[in-house]
Amino acid sequence: MEPPDLAGTLSVRDRDLADAERDFGDHVHRRPLAVAFPATAVDVATLVRFGRTHGIPVVARGAGHSVDGQALVDAGIVIDMSSLGGVRPFGPDRISVDAGARWRAVVDASLRTGTVPPVLPDYLELSVGGLLSTGGFGGASHRYGSQADNVHDLDVVTPDGELVTCSPTGNAALFDAVRGTQGRHGIITRATVALTRAPSKVRRHRLTYHDLGAYLGDQRRLVDELRFDHVDGQAQYADGRWRFVLEAVSAQAQPIGDLRHDSAEIAEATYREFADRILPIEAHLRSTGSWYHPHPRANVLLPGKHAEKVLGDALAALTPEMLGAGGSVLLYLFPTARVSAPRVPVARDPYTVLFGVQRTAPPGDLVTLRRMREANAALHATARRLGGASYAYPLDATDARAA
Numbered sequence: 001m002e003p004p005d006l007a008g009t010l011s012v013r014d015r016d017l018a019d020a021e022r023d024f025g026d027h028v029h030r031r032p033l034a035v036a037f038p039a040t041a042v043d044v045a046t047l048v049r050f051g052r053t054h055g056i057p058v059v060a061r062g063a064g065h066s067v068d069g070q071a072l073v074d075a076g077i078v079i080d081m082s083s084l085g086g087v088r089p090f091g092p093d094r095i096s097v098d099a100g101a102r103w104r105a106v107v108d109a110s111l112r113t114g115t116v117p118p119v120l121p122d123y124l125e126l127s128v129g130g131l132l133s134t135g136g137f138g139g140a141s142h143r144y145g146s147q148a149d150n151v152h153d154l155d156v157v158t159p160d161g162e163l164v165t166c167s168p169t170g171n172a173a174l175f176d177a178v179r180g181t182q183g184r185h186g187i188i189t190r191a192t193v194a195l196t197r198a199p200s201k202v203r204r205h206r207l208t209y210h211d212l213g214a215y216l217g218d219q220r221r222l223v224d225e226l227r228f229d230h231v232d233g234q235a236q237y238a239d240g241r242w243r244f245v246l247e248a249v250s251a252q253a254q255p256i257g258d259l260r261h262d263s264a265e266i267a268e269a270t271y272r273e274f275a276d277r278i279l280p281i282e283a284h285l286r287s288t289g290s291w292y293h294p295h296p297r298a299n300v301l302l303p304g305k306h307a308e309k310v311l312g313d314a315l316a317a318l319t320p321e322m323l324g325a326g327g328s329v330l331l332y333l334f335p336t337a338r339v340s341a342p343r344v345p346v347a348r349d350p351y352t353v354l355f356g357v358q359r360t361a362p363p364g365d366l367v368t369l370r371r372m373r374e375a376n377a378a379l380h381a382t383a384r385r386l387g388g389a390s391y392a393y394p395l396d397a398t399d400a401r402a403a
Contacts, residue, residue: 004050008039008083020078025067027294027361027369030074037083041155041163041189047079048187049161060187062100062127067297068393070182071130081129084189089113093195094152099129099188106193107275116198116271118144122232123278129188134392135180135344137354139230139249142223142334148179148341155190163189180344182392199251202229202274207246207261212315213308214260215244219333220304220351222246227254230274235315235329242315244331249274290326294361294369298376299391300383304333304351310382311355322372323359330356348387355379 003010011017016035022028033056038044044060051058057076064071071078081100087109090096097106103117104124110116119138121131132154136147144150153167156178164186166175177185205228209215215233222231230249235242246261248254256264285291302310311331323329333353336346346352357379361369380390 006043008037008043011035024065025295028069030072032078036079045157045163062130115195118150118196119147139232145338150194152192156186158186179341205248206265208263209244218259232332285326296372299356301347302353302388303347303349306386307353327360328358345389
């Protein structure tokens with residue numbers, strides 16, 4: 001068959017195929033037939049129509065940071081969206097961004113005018129289209145919901161290969177369908193992202209707890225009061241037990257004396273330093289090599305009423321060996337009602353608790369990798385059974401708001 005007519009390129013080079021057959025998770029490998037590097041959104045539409053006509057599966061790939069092969073395909077075409085990376089000023093409260101652009105590029109552009117997207121991911125190297133397709137949560141979700149709640153309009157290539165602009169007032173059904181459903185209803189090619197004022201400096205409060213109930217209770221209190229601009233946290237294993245670190249960030253000084261933490265550290269940083277806080281962690285993981293090892297991760301959304309029991313049981317079974325070198329645990333909550341995009345997964349509860357077990361498997365150790373994957377599957381099943389959901393994973397009919 002004749003290849004599609006593209007302004008960009010369609011590659012069958014072994015190097016491009018090898019890059020496209022794996023993702024950051026690096027434990028699922030699927031070899032495509034070709035990798036496309038589109039020059040325009042019209043190229044994406046052409047490729048989708050070509051695949052539909054010839055029975056060839058087509059998937060879009062952003063930054064390649066999926067961990068279970070979500071953007072991989074056997075004997076199909078991978079559209080590498082990184083070639084669509086434009087960021088264009090659009091107005092004082094919004095910016096137009098191609099789907100392949102990284103959030104770091106968005107922050108670089110918006111901070112020049114003292115603005116920033118209301119919700120950012122922890123890691124700025126994720127792609128805009130990829131994150132909007134999963135929903136996107138961050139430390140400001142208790143104020144602003146998901147990243148998908150903070151876009152004005154989208155350009156989308158539908159499964160039929162039609163290029164459509166959609167918004168809350170035009171093609172609203174498509175606008176609702178594509179946010180949070182991981183490409184099931186179309187490929188996002190451009191977004192108009194909302195902006196808000198960015199502080200020049202912030203105060204970072206790192207509060208340490210050894211009691212899970214106190215930690216969750218204080219988090220819930222802070223997000224209800226809107227005392228801080230950014231609230232997130234982690235569970236960390238140290239000295240033979242778990243401790244919980246709540247990070248609360250604001251532009252202005254805020255009281256913490258009424259909270260139940262065991263210790264506190266307070267530091268000032270520029271907003272840019274705070275937004276890029278994962279960079280030193282990434283550099284360390286690259287230097288130790290664990291960045292390049294398999295990452296069988298599990299991110300689930302738990303109902304608030306069940307969170308303490310599920311978390312206590314899960315952490316009791318989570319040994320350092322089952323987390324892996326360089327592994328980490330995300331743990332923070334937000335009011336479920338803040339998420340208005342109807343297809344973004346949340347828990348069936350007034351509070352959604354994000355529990356992310358960021359495992360790293362030893363390279364070549366298939367037994368440990370299998371055990372980690374089995375533990376992940378059990379965690380997903382528990383979350384769904386209790387009215388929660390899997391996050392950033394292939395959607396299931398039992399996920400909240402997935403259908």
